[in-house]
Amino acid sequence: MKTRVPLRDWGEDRLVARLVRGLPSAEGVVVGPGDDCAVLESPPGGKCHQLLKTDAVVEGVHFLASSPPAAVGWKAAARAVSDIAAMGGRPTHAVVTVVAPGLTATSWLLAVYRGLARCARTHGFSLAGGETSGAPDGAPVMLNVTMLGEVEPGRCVLRSGGRPGDAVFVTGRLGGSLASGRHLTFRPRLAEAQWLARHVRPSAMMDLSDGLGQDLPRLARASGTGWLIDPARLPCHRGCTPAEALGDGEDFELLFTVPRSRATRLPAAWRTAFPKVPLTCLGTLEPAGREEPALHGGYEHFRTLRPARGRPGAAAAGRARSATS
C-alpha cells in the first residue's frame, strides 16, 4: 500500500516538478510551467505574446481576518501584476475568483473589490469577470486572480536566460515585508521591469516572492548556473537582518541578471530613471556547481513556519507562494 506522504514532507520545487511532469501541452505554448508566467504565442498577425498567470491569497496564510480588506484586494491583484512585470510584460485583463463562507460580511467583500479595482486602474488592466463560490463555515476566505498580459516577443525575459559571468541585481530593499505590512501595500515593479526589458535586456528576471534564499537558486537552476554573491551587499530593509532579507519573502522586488558588457553602465542609467529605487549588484552567476554562499531561508510551502515577528499566530501570513508557472 502506498504510504500517505503529506505535501509538507516534499520540497515545494520537487512537488511542482512532479505535478507538471507529462502535462499535456499544445501548439502555441512558448513557455509552460516553470517561469513566472506561461507564455502563449501571439495569434497569426498579432504583435505580442500573451502572458498568463494565476495566483491565490488565502486568509491565515497571505492575509489575516484583521487585514484591511481593500489592501487584501490590492495585494491579490498586485502579486499577479508583479509576475507579469517580471517577464517584461504589461497586464491587460484579470478575472477574480472569491471563495468565502456565507457568513462573510458583504461590506468586507465590497471593500476587497475596491482594492482590486484600484490596482486595476493603477496598472491599466481590466477586471473582465469572475466567479463567486461558497465555502464551508469556518473555512478561510480565498481570492484567486488570473492575469493576462502581453509582451513583445523580443522583450520577453525568462528565468532561464542567465549565463555564467552575468551580473546579479536586485531592486529595492529586502526583508520584513510581513512585519511591516508592506506585503499588503507593495507597488509592483512594473515601470522598472518595462524599462529594464526595453533598455537593458536582462538575460534573466523573476520577481522575489519566496525570498532571495529560495528564488536566486531557482533562477540559477533554470539558467543552469551557479552563483557567487556577497551577503554583505544584501539591501536589507531598516531593522532587518541578512537572514530576514534572505528568508522573509513577499518582497516583490525584481531579481535579474545582465551580461557583463551591459552591466557596467546600468547603475548610472538606473539612478537617472528611478532615483528613489535602490539597485544593488549582489554578485555574478557562475558555472553550475559553484553556489556560494549556500543560501538558506525563504518560504517553503506546505511546511509549518515559525510565527512571524511581532505577529504571533500569524504564522505564514504574507509569505506563502510558489509558482508552477
Place this chain on the structure above:
Amino acid sequence: MKTRVPLRDWGEDRLVARLVRGLPSAEGVVVGPGDDCAVLESPPGGKCHQLLKTDAVVEGVHFLASSPPAAVGWKAAARAVSDIAAMGGRPTHAVVTVVAPGLTATSWLLAVYRGLARCARTHGFSLAGGETSGAPDGAPVMLNVTMLGEVEPGRCVLRSGGRPGDAVFVTGRLGGSLASGRHLTFRPRLAEAQWLARHVRPSAMMDLSDGLGQDLPRLARASGTGWLIDPARLPCHRGCTPAEALGDGEDFELLFTVPRSRATRLPAAWRTAFPKVPLTCLGTLEPAGREEPALHGGYEHFRTLRPARGRPGAAAAGRARSATS
C-alpha cells in the same frame, strides 16, 4: 455604523451585480462580467475572440474528501470547458491553482492532476501553468481553473441575445447530479455546442450549473425577456422529480434559444448529429413580465442548503457555483 450583513443574506445575483458595478474595463473587452465567460477582442490580424473563464471547486462544497481525486481534477477543468462551450468556443489553455493544507496527501494531489490532464487531452487544451499555495491546517482543499478559449466572432453566443418568440431548448436530462455522482464525471457539451454555434446559431446560450430554476431566469433577464415553459416537458433524469430537475444544479447541460424560423428543423437535424443526446423544447421566450410558471429552486450561493439526498453531511457538495462572468 454599517450593519454587518453576511453574504448569505444577499441574493447571489444581487451580490454579483453589486460587486461588478463600476469595475474598470478597458479597450478590447467585448463582453465583461455577466456571461459564462469574458470575451476579449481578437488582436489586430487575429481571427478569433478570446474567451476567459475562472472557476473553483471547494472541498465540502463541490466535492468531498472521499471523492475520487482524479474525478475531482476532471470536474474542476470540465466545469470551465462547459462555460467555454456555452459561448460557442473551444478551450485552448488552462492554468490551475491548488490551495491545500500541508497535511494533504501528495498521492491525492498527483491523482487530481491526472484527472486534470485527462480532461485536457480529451478536450484539446494545454495545461500551461499553475500555482500551489499552502492553507491553514483543517482548511478545505480548493482548486481554481482558469480557461482560455477562442471563438470566431460570428459564432460567439451570449446569454443576452434571446428574443420573445424564440424557442427554449435544453440538452440531456436534468436533476440528481450530486446523488448519482454525475457531477464528478460529466462530459461537457463541447461538440454539441460547437455544432449548434455552426449550424443553428442559437440566439442565446448558457450552461446549466445552478439548476434550470436559477439559470433560465438569468438567461431571460440577460435577454430582457420573460418565458413560458411547460414543466411537464422537463427531461428529468430517471428517479428525479421535476423539482429536482429544476433545483439540484450541476447538470452542465446546454440551455439555448433559437428563433422560431430555425427551430422547426432543429430536432431532426439534432437526432442525426447526436442520436444519443436528448434535446427538449421546453417552451418559448416571452415579452418581459410574462414568466410562467414562476420558477423556484436552484442553487443559491452562500446560503445554507438542505443535505443532499442520500448523502447527509454533504450539504452542498456538487452544487455551488455562480458566475460573475
